[in-house]
Amino acid sequence: MDFRLPPESVELAEAVREYLGGTHGPDVLRQLDAGGNRDLRIWQGLVEMGLTGLLVPESEGGLGMTLLDGALIARECGRACLAEPLVDTALVAVPWLIARGETGHLAAIAAGEKLVALPHAVNPWVADGEGEELASVDPLRNLVAAPEGAGDDPLLLDLGALMSAAQLVGLAEAMLDQAVAYAKVREQFGHPIGGFQAIKHKLADVAVVLEFVRPVLWRAAQAMDDGLPSAPLHVSHAKYAATDAAYLAAESAIQVHGAMGYTYEVDLHFWMKRAWALSGAWGDRNFHYHRIEDAALGGAHPLGPQHTFA
Incomplete structure (x- = not known):
């Protein structure tokens, strides 16, 4: 039994670490904190690296990779304290939509044109959603109140x-x-x-x-x-x-x-x-x-x- 991570997955994670290390350092975090929390140029860079389509099937314009690959990239997002909502849309919403057979928006997600904010009963908030704004201990998170009757999938x-x-x-x-x-x-x-x-x-x-x-x-x-x-x-x-x-x-x-x-x-x-x-x-x-x-x-x-x- 081989417990090692796939070399190609490690190489991708290292490339993402290098990219985020050069484009999303503490100075950028301070700029975001002072000016709206989001920067379209940062998001576009993530799109160009293919990260918005990491788990989207190749037939829908994505890379068709696995949840293990997704976890490796999410780790790098944490390491860089990434402000953009990449994880919620590309690594949580995408596999959930695929499991439900709801593939209509996958191509738009892979292209970076659509964000998906999913509520769950365990969370009293939705990240980067629409609605009543909530304060967060993290100044770079944009939270809104969860809608009533959120499911518990x-x-x-x-x-x-x-x-x-x-x-x-x-x-x-x-x-x-x-x-x-x-x-x-x-x-x-x-x-x-x-x-x-x-x-x-x-x-x-x-x-x-x-x-x-x-x-x-x-x-x-x-x-x-x-x-x-x-x-x-x-x-x-x-x-x-x-x-x-x-x-x-x-x-x-x-x-x-x-x-x-x-x-x-x-x-x-x-x-x-x-x-x-x-x-x-x-x-x-x-x-x-x-x-x-x-x-x-x-x-x-x-x-x-x-x-x-x-």
């Missing part, structure tokens, strides 16, 4: 939770990177604080947690691609674990930066606030904890090593 919930988990992993990785970079240049008692054992241990703890979270995320995406009955359990595991990892990364990065880690002047706050926002999206930590608990204790998912790779 389980597939939509799992897709949203999976892609939120992927973004949380990317956010945690970026916050760790920022904390490490700061620890190398911030001096105390004549030495970089990164040389102090307490700082090393704090950052190492985050790195270790992320090593354990990433395979949980990839397994959840593959389980959904394979249509496994246990896929919702794996998705909840991924969302639960990714939320904890992002919170640990945020807390540790703030502490490494000192008290100013909370302030607007430090770039970290964009990633930290996005992590807080996504931790409650598509089911919060308690919601997914109870889904795991119900599956394990209720007998829906048998326990034991003989079932691990069934």
Whole structure:
């Protein structure tokens, strides 16, 4: 059994990371925060890379890739703290529409001409929808109140939770990177604080947690691609674990930066606030904890090593 990610998928994710790193840095986040949250040029760049059509079938003008590929790209969107609603439309709405046989808008989505904002009963808001505007802890999210009677489609919930988990992993990785970079240049008692054992241990703890979270995320995406009955359990595991990892990364990065880690002047706050926002999206930590608990204790998912790779 080969647990490695497909090389072509990794190469695409690396290309997206390089592109977003060069076009969507902290300076861009500050410009967006000061001037409307959205930039058509950024969106057009995502379209030209084919990301809006990542999961759209080739027959509809897309790339026809998998949810595992989608999770890899969502991770990069989190790492870059991407403001544009790429994940909600291209990585959540598209596979949901395909599963329902509603393919009429796929070509327009792939071309970047249409956004799809889907409500779900678990969310009291809709991202980039139309309606009564809501305030968000994340200044770069555009939220409106969810319509009354929003459905509770389980597939939509799992897709949203999976892609939120992927973004949380990317956010945690970026916050760790920022904390490490700061620890190398911030001096105390004549030495970089990164040389102090307490700082090393704090950052190492985050790195270790992320090593354990990433395979949980990839397994959840593959389980959904394979249509496994246990896929919702794996998705909840991924969302639960990714939320904890992002919170640990945020807390540790703030502490490494000192008290100013909370302030607007430090770039970290964009990633930290996005992590807080996504931790409650598509089911919060308690919601997914109870889904795991119900599956394990209720007998829906048998326990034991003989079932691990069934």
